[in-house]
Amino acid sequence: MNKNIRFVISYGFNIIAFLILIYLIILHPNNSLILLCIAIFFMLISLVSIHYSYDFYFKKILIQFSDLIQSVISLQQKEVFISHEDTILSKIQTQFERLITILQYQNQNLTLEKEEISSIVADISHQLKTPIASLKLYSELLNNENLSKEKQIQCKEAIYTISQQLDFLIAQLIQMARLEGNIIQIKPIKQDIEPLIIDVIGNLYGKASEKNIQVTFLNQGSSSCYFDWNWTYEAIYNILDNAIKYSPSNTNLIVKIISYEMYLGVEIWDEAQIIQEREYPNIFKRFYRGNNAKKTEGVGLGMFLTKKILETENGYVQIKKHPKGNKFIAYLKK
Numbered sequence: 001m002n003k004n005i006r007f008v009i010s011y012g013f014n015i016i017a018f019l020i021l022i023y024l025i026i027l028h029p030n031n032s033l034i035l036l037c038i039a040i041f042f043m044l045i046s047l048v049s050i051h052y053s054y055d056f057y058f059k060k061i062l063i064q065f066s067d068l069i070q071s072v073i074s075l076q077q078k079e080v081f082i083s084h085e086d087t088i089l090s091k092i093q094t095q096f097e098r099l100i101t102i103l104q105y106q107n108q109n110l111t112l113e114k115e116e117i118s119s120i121v122a123d124i125s126h127q128l129k130t131p132i133a134s135l136k137l138y139s140e141l142l143n144n145e146n147l148s149k150e151k152q153i154q155c156k157e158a159i160y161t162i163s164q165q166l167d168f169l170i171a172q173l174i175q176m177a178r179l180e181g182n183i184i185q186i187k188p189i190k191q192d193i194e195p196l197i198i199d200v201i202g203n204l205y206g207k208a209s210e211k212n213i214q215v216t217f218l219n220q221g222s223s224s225c226y227f228d229w230n231w232t233y234e235a236i237y238n239i240l241d242n243a244i245k246y247s248p249s250n251t252n253l254i255v256k257i258i259s260y261e262m263y264l265g266v267e268i269w270d271e272a273q274i275i276q277e278r279e280y281p282n283i284f285k286r287f288y289r290g291n292n293a294k295k296t297e298g299v300g301l302g303m304f305l306t307k308k309i310l311e312t313e314n315g316y317v318q319i320k321k322h323p324k325g326n327k328f329i330a331y332l333k334k
Contacts, residue, residue, distance in 0.1 A: 172301040186312045188226040211249040219257045225264035225332040235309040238302035243270035263331040271325040
């Protein structure tokens with residue numbers, strides 16, 4: 001029987017019993033035990049009917065709630081209660097739908113993070129494989145008693161060079177892991193970036209001098225913007241270090257600070273071989289090394305770290321070409 005019909009019948013019996021009781025108490029207080037029994041009988045029937053009606057109703061609600069919980073477990077949207085009605089059950093339905101949407105989004109993020117971790121592990125494994133194999137080879141050669149003094153010196157020098165490369169690679173990997181794992185938070189504050197640029201240029205002066213590269217610094221206006229000193233130092237250092245590394249000897253480097261409406265631009269102009277535009281999207285990928293960089297020492301993490309740092313500071317980095325080479329621009333929020 002429909003629950004609404006059961007409620008109507010139950011309340012009907014209650015009304016009849018109530019009317020009989022009023023009739024007995026008010027109109028005939030000394031009359032009819034039979035009518036009193038009839039009133040009590042109707043009330044009992046009414047109570048039994050209400051009990052079974054509510055029992056049926058709540059069982060149905062519990063089954064529906066069970067279906068709703070199952071939809072959350074399976075992360076599948078399912079309309080158990082009508083969501084467009086203005087009732088408490090429709091509100092609960094809407095809240096469960098929102099919960100499922102949030103859980104689906106989090107689940108997608110977890111899947112992407114697992115894929116990203118897998119990719120990082122594969123990349124690291126690939127990067128470490130070659131130097132470790134080389135170390136093993138040179139170590140085995142050194143164990144050869146018939147190896148000449150000259151060859152022994154060469155092997156030791158090779159081992160030292162490879163160990164230096166490994167040390168650099170591991171340091172870069174640690175930086176990358178700290179950034180991507182949010183182990184260290186980048187906290188940009190508004191400050192003057194000019195002293196940072198001067199410091200970076202000073203620390204790379206030796207490398208530039210070895211190749212007789214002249215570094216010119218120009219500041220065209222205010223140099224105040226939001227950045228984290230230590231991490232931004234790393235980002236700018238990576239760009240300038242690459243510019244020196246890939247530029248020919250006896251060339252010029254220009255470092256400019258240019259103020260725009262919303263950003264402060266740190267431009268680094270080199271005279272290296274021009275990077276092709278088709279390579280621009282890949283330059284900032286992890287472990288990517290451009291066609292111009294194959295013969296130059298490096299692991300392909302510097303520009304990746306630079307991009308990550310600047311994006312975390314609500315900035316970004318761009319590559320453009322100019323008549324004599326490439327122009328890297330780090331944009332920082334003003």
